[in-house]
Amino acid sequence: MEYKRNPRRRNKKNFSHSKKETAVISHRNKETANFSNRKKHKARELSPESFVRKAIPAEVTAYRAERLIPDLPVDVSIITNLKKKGYELPTEIQDRTLEAILEGRNLIGLAQTGTGKTGAFLIPLIHNLLRKDSSGHVLVISPTRELALQTDAEFRSIAFGLKLFSTCLIGGTSVGRDIDKLRKPGQIVIGTPGRLADMVRQGALDLRRFTVLVLDEFDRLLDMGFAPEINRLVEGMSRRSQTVLFSATEDKSQRKIIDGLMENPHIVRVRPGNVSADSIEQEIVTVKDGEKKIDILLEMVRDDSFEKVLVFADTRRGVSRICRDLRRAGVTADEIHGDKSQNYRIKALESFRNRKIKVLVATDVAARGLDISHVSHVINFQQPRDMESYIHRIGRTGRAGASGRAITFVN
Secondary structure (H helix, E strand, C coil): CCCCCCCCCCCCCCCCCCCCCCCCCCHHHCCCCCCCCCCCCCCCCCCHHHHCECCCCHHHHCCCCCCCHHHCCCCHHHHHHHHHCCCCCCCHHHHHHHHHHHCCCCEEEECCCCCCHHHHHHHHHHHHHHHCCCCCCEEEECCCHHHHHHHHHHHHHHCCCCCCCEEEECCCCCHHHHHHHHCCCCCEEEECHHHHHHHHHCCCCCHHHCCEEEECCHHHHHHCCCHHHHHHHHHCCCCCCEEEEEECCCCHHHHHHHHHHCCCCEEEECCCCCCCCCCEEEEEEECCCCCCHHHHHHHHHCCCCCCCEEEECCCHHHHHHHHHHHHHCCCCEEEECCCCCHHHHHHHHHHHHCCCCCEEEECHHHHCCCCCCCCCEEEECCCCCCHHHHHHHHCCCCHHHCCEEEEEEEC
16 A cells, blocks of 8 residues: 555645656666765765665565575584574575685675675684684674674574574673673674773783674774774784675775775675665655644554654654654654663664564664564655665665665655
């Protein structure tokens, strides 16, 4: 069912695709905001046309691996755990990067969110820990707490019963407890840059024992200003023999940093950088003078077709205000942003995953890397400042080839 704005209320236009209101454009022909200048200058406002694109049926771009999960050249115990998780086929990024990581090669994997990047590096690295380098240790750096927790949970499920252990280090938790966790034996440490650097300063984390470095969501790590922390962590990894880097977007400004991290990387591009997901219907809603965005949002989410809605706002205060207004109007909603405790954020995410709430309101940073299935709509309450942020926002819907809709409010 396609939602249409009620024309009887303040004579609003409906926001379904019409020739007068929207135009389908190719993102390949639109410039993205310059990465290196974003921190020095206010980004140029993107044209509203950047947020309009007709969805291409998923079957047009669907990828089907020629081998099944049982055919993968990894330990049979890993295969068993993958089958228990319901996996039948590897995704494209998993299929095309597997052998390179198994062979210990440096790798750059470029793929959109929701394509199985976490499994792409965990499956071969777990195999190598079992068979190839039982004395090795893996360090995974994630941009956000939520992504680190998700990666840790995925590791535990794939490595179940294999006597391999992980430690997850994130901000917002007890420093003393993290120090105690690092005293226990483990083969993989997963963490955010700030907490990892803190553990190094405390003398609790010895970087010299790590042989493999994984940089997950590398573009966002840079976008969030973590380049200095990453450089310091890398400098301490004197035994590093393999670097694996995954990113959803590709930017020329990343090239110099990547060249300093690895030599002769094997590069796998599942889809070109800076192109929005083909399976997502993208559209805009023009907010007229005198109209309130929250009223438009309420009208939308009250429609039954808006089943599971993720709303993005630019600031923490804005997120809280939207969530409060939704709740006051009787809409089940919650919020995640940097001012919320880790336990609060985890509970809010679980409520959203389990459909106990209809709407989750979030900032870019808090929602980065979230693995939530069946999000029906992503709504940008404000116009994103750059194309990278836009791509990552709308990547929460239409995941792994499923259809989705992204709506951006434009003044």
